[in-house]
Amino acid sequence: MSTLLEKALEKVVTLPQEEQDAIASQILASLADEDAWKTRFAEKRELIRRMARKALEEDARGETLPLDDLL
Secondary structure, eight states, X not given: OOHHHHHHHHHHTTSOHHHHHHHHHHHHHHHHHHHHHHHHHHHTHHHHXXXXXXXXXXXXXXXXXXXXXXX
């Protein structure tokens, strides 16, 4: 376990159980969300590669603008 996580858990255990449960729920939801994103990206890997290649080709042809010019 990382030092940062240990510090966080040391603080969490001092809280009332209701607050501990709320924090635990947030952590579990965040981990589930991260897993869902990993799955979505894995399923779309080839699409993402095609989009990246297309973007690089457009940039090579001078068809893109610097982000600073758009903001």
